[in-house]
Amino acid sequence: MDNRFCAFNDKRIFAAEVSDEYEWVGFSAPSYFSHVPPYVEECMKDVSYNEKQKVFLIAGCGGNRGLAIQDMRKHVHNSKKEVDLEYMVMLSGSYILSYGSFPMWYQKFFIKQSYKKIHKMALDIKNGRKRKPLGKGIFYKTKYEAAVQHSIANYAMIGKQFKVSNKCSACEACIKICPVGNISLTDGKITFGDHCNQCMGCIQWCQNHAIDYQGKAAKRKRYHHLDVKRQELFQR
Incomplete structure (x- = not known):
């Protein structure tokens, strides 16, 4: 995706149209508190695509993607577009307010796995494959959503x-x-x-x-x- 698409300036998000030169349009975002960051939500609002463009979504997480994919998919659908490919890439978590960095062997393992996953994603995109939509993360619990929304509000x-x-x-x-x-x-x-x-x-x-x-x-x-x-x- 064109890196001019999203820019932060004086606490407001400005989005440009996706150029017609791109066959694929991709969004990659982390899962924070089981959702994508508000910044990502703002970036994805009111995006316009041409009818031939295809869309892929990637949620990065340290273990629980929660509803991150659903958050991004919602905005694509609001723009009258379907999502062709959805992925989760797992890496060593980095939210230092909850935990410190994991052991080096753990980090190396997940980085190696992430590269394998990225290679697979690249092949899917190159070959125009379709995959089933991802569901919510297996660790996501609806009963905690009120508390999650409280965290997001602050x-x-x-x-x-x-x-x-x-x-x-x-x-x-x-x-x-x-x-x-x-x-x-x-x-x-x-x-x-x-x-x-x-x-x-x-x-x-x-x-x-x-x-x-x-x-x-x-x-x-x-x-x-x-x-x-x-x-x-x-x-x-």
Whole structure:
């Protein structure tokens, strides 16, 4: 998909039409709290496709895709389009507010499996295959949906509660890595806005371990994808 499709600017999402030059249009998003992040929902609203374009969806998760695929599928259907292919790709979880990074052997295993899955997806797309729609994640429980929605309602404000210790060197790595422009340097201090998307990149990649939330991340091991280098993230 054209990387100009979704842009974040002053807390509003601006979407452009999908170019007719693309035969396939793909959406890949993580499952947070059993749903895709609100940012993804905004990006997928009111997208227009031509009648020949095909659509695939990918939900990434650390174990439970929840209703992430259904969230994305809903927006495709609202645009009068069907989804041709749906996938889940499982990786080592990275939500440091709940747990620290998993052992290296565990990470390597799931990265290897993810590459196999990506190869399979590429072949499906190349050969124009069709697959059955995915159901909800096996660990998703409807009885918890009210609590999930409560978390989502407070989703964007969590960054306002991040604390920056005196270990901070104002290197601006967190600013560069934030995908939604929620972090800034004000009077020499790191500050957070009110549209955090909880990717946890700022906490995970702070080389000084200066960012924390209610003491939850302080002693936990950080997660860095084994095939992603620090400099690559900051060259975006």
